[in-house]
Amino acid sequence: IRHYNALLDALGKANRLDDAESLFCEFEKYGLAHDVASHSIMISANGKSGRIEDAERCFRRMKKENVKPNAFTYSALIEAFGRAGKLQKAEETFRSMIEDGVAPNVVAYNALIKVYVKRGKNDKAFKLSEEMIKNGKVPDVITYGTLIDACAKARDVEKAFKVFNDLKKNQIKPNRVCYASLIDACAKGKQPERGFEVLELMKSSKTPPDIFAYNALIDACGRAKMVHRAFQVYDEILIAGLIPDRVTFNALISACGRAREVEKAFEALDIMINKYGHEADRHTYNSLIDACGKSEKMLKAFEIYNRMIKNNVK
RNA sequence: UAAUAUUUC
Numbered sequence: 001i002r003h004y005n006a007l008l009d010a011l012g013k014a015n016r017l018d019d020a021e022s023l024f025c026e027f028e029k030y031g032l033a034h035d036v037a038s039h040s041i042m043i044s045a046n047g048k049s050g051r052i053e054d055a056e057r058c059f060r061r062m063k064k065e066n067v068k069p070n071a072f073t074y075s076a077l078i079e080a081f082g083r084a085g086k087l088q089k090a091e092e093t094f095r096s097m098i099e100d101g102v103a104p105n106v107v108a109y110n111a112l113i114k115v116y117v118k119r120g121k122n123d124k125a126f127k128l129s130e131e132m133i134k135n136g137k138v139p140d141v142i143t144y145g146t147l148i149d150a151c152a153k154a155r156d157v158e159k160a161f162k163v164f165n166d167l168k169k170n171q172i173k174p175n176r177v178c179y180a181s182l183i184d185a186c187a188k189g190k191q192p193e194r195g196f197e198v199l200e201l202m203k204s205s206k207t208p209p210d211i212f213a214y215n216a217l218i219d220a221c222g223r224a225k226m227v228h229r230a231f232q233v234y235d236e237i238l239i240a241g242l243i244p245d246r247v248t249f250n251a252l253i254s255a256c257g258r259a260r261e262v263e264k265a266f267e268a269l270d271i272m273i274n275k276y277g278h279e280a281d282r283h284t285y286n287s288l289i290d291a292c293g294k295s296e297k298m299l300k301a302f303e304i305y306n307r308m309i310k311n312n313v314k
Numbered sequence: 315u316a317a318u319a320u321u322u323c
Contacts, residue, residue: 005315012316037316044317075317082318110318117319145319152320181320188323215321222322250322283322 012045047080082115160185187220222255257291
């Protein structure tokens with residue numbers, strides 16, 4: 001059964017939902033009964049593909065087959081509802097989890113916290129993190145990472161650092177995600193210098209910055225219209241032996257746009273395409289058009305727009 | 315065997 005579940009999961013992760021569904025239905029033929037993992041995999045796979053109704057259907061099917069959902073199942077369902085923007089259903093799922101006698105674990109809490117953050121309900125996110133402690137669950141690095149991200153989205157730099165300090169107070173070692181989120185908070189809060197400090201902190205904490213951290217820092221420079229420094233960070237990426245990705249260039253182009261440096265934006269575009277082989281995506285086009293607009297190069301903006309349509313970028 | 319967080323906003 002484990003091998004079949006693993007196969008189901010692989011199909012789901014390869015976005016081959018129909019194949020996964022077929023295999024799921026053939027279990028009986030092989031003399032296998034679906035277990036809780038089989039069902040959870042199907043819920044998760046459908047949820048991740050944005051097929052929330054199918055995910056719900058899988059959950060009902062599970063009940064019909066008298067297989068008891070566990071924490072994995074509920075977490076997957078909460079995540080699925082969150083992805084679909086259905087906050088109430090996510091909350092409802094969390095409650096029914098408790099009613100069904102399945103104690104929410106850290107992952108279930110984290111999943112719902114994330115839904116709150118996604119919906120901009122930071123108060124509820126923090127409240128739930130406190131509630132989890134009251135219920136004897138220990139927030140993990142993901143809990144803190146999610147909360148730091150919540151602060152970033154609210155542009156609350158001070159609170160982001162406060163959460164980061166809480167994390168350390170609780171003897172948790174911040175990982176790259178936490179650092180990148182913290183830099184993102186500095187970016188969104190327009191405090192690039194603190195972002196650079198966090199980058200240094202990463203280095204001194206034996207957590208070499210990854211591309212996420214660098215990209216967030218480029219964005220920090222961009223929002224402060226510090227184009228030159230943004231490109232310095234880009235150089236540092238290369239020195240660190242990392243490969244700049246499309247986000248790197250999009251952030252650079254966006255930075256140029258904010259500072260009305262259209263020429264530089266196109267230089268970055270050129271390097272992105274011709275040196276790294278990254279195709280322009282909708283963010284790239286957005287930033288380019290924005291850059292042209294800000295510099296009153298409307299003709300150029302229309303040209304880019306047409307190129308975007310031609311290349312079928314949605 | 316399955317569930318949760320970060321960058322281009």
